[in-house]
Amino acid sequence: MPRHQATAAGLLALAEKNGYKKGTHKEQDQVKDERRHNDKTKKNHNGTLNRYVLWRLAYAERECHERGVPVPSKEEVRGQYLARGAPLPDLATIKDFIRFYIHTSQPKLADKTTTDSMGTICEWFFAGFTRVTGTVVPEDVRSEVYGVGFPGFS
Secondary structure, X not given: OOOOOOOHHHHHHHHHHOOOOOOOOHHHHOOOOOOOOXXXXXXXXXXXXXXXXXXXXXXXXXXXXXXOOOOOOHHHHHHHHHOOOOOOOOHHHHHHHHHHHHHHOOOOOOOOOOHHHHHHHHHHHHHHHHHHHOXXXXXXXXXXXXXXXXXXXX
């Protein structure tokens, strides 16, 4: 039996029957960049940002050993790169981190990290970076990173 064609009035009546009230959340909905993330999402953001800090720390350790200078702590590196108001890394750095992430991933569903998985990781990085630092990642940067394709990964 074919489904009937929904009408505007019919959809509105159904929504209102199910509790929808136009404009009820208008004040909340007008707040920009105040995304509220659930605990699981924040955990994913934090895990991705932790790997970013460890990546930065690994290169800081190597450079400090080569120069014979003290190695910064993980907390110092986190403070340098993820403090409130920290600048967004340049595009090449973001792409390099994503490649590092790919090479340190242990995929659960396939032999290698998929493009869909990397899109999710990129979003966790961008959203987490914005949530922690307050620095908004511009849409053109996001698009550029998502569009890379990361050769060798499906």
